[in-house]
Amino acid sequence: MPMTKENQNEISKPKKHWTMALVESMKDAELIYKDTERIVIIRDKYPKAKIHLLVLPKDNINSIYKLTSKDVALLEEFGEIFKLIQKEHKNHLLNAGFHAVPSMQRLHMHIISKDMVSPCLKTKVHWNSFTTALFKPYNDVLAELKQYGAIKEIAHDIYKTLKTTPLKCNQCSYIPKNIPQLKEHLLSHL
């Protein structure tokens, strides 16, 4: 292997790649919300709504695309945790689901309140990844896994279209001109 600058850095100061950040967060007591025998629930480090938690398996499953029929029980446990957390937050409507194109390693289900009010929500991709078909609802993923024994990957051209699709409010028909306008509008739904 050629000794690139990048490789040198990895040898001299071994740093975890950024895509491993969630696996690191799972060990961070400050971030852990709850944990069971098979699952850890953490607070998202950069929450995109008032409530934003992540549900991850302790087993090394990289993403929904690695799930098989054998994982139906695990996924059903995700659903039980979602129900429990919704009960704990009766004042908020929560959504549970997975990004169709995750950036981080380790399967993770988002539990996120519908307000989408947060200083960490900054870009169109942030918005579209939670409010378009780039967000795969928990129930859909469970049904797909039960029916086909696997989750089908999204086509790359559809991903490209969805991530740049025009902004639209997730609670009404409002079409904001830009992100600051959307964020201001979201406050009116609180």
Add this chain to the structure above:
DNA sequence: GTTCTAGAAC
């Protein structure tokens, strides 16, 4: 995934 920032958009 975030940070940074050039230059587009206003």
Add this chain to the structure above:
DNA sequence: GTTCTAGAAC
């Protein structure tokens, strides 16, 4: 002139 977005990160 300022706000906002979008692409690189060695």
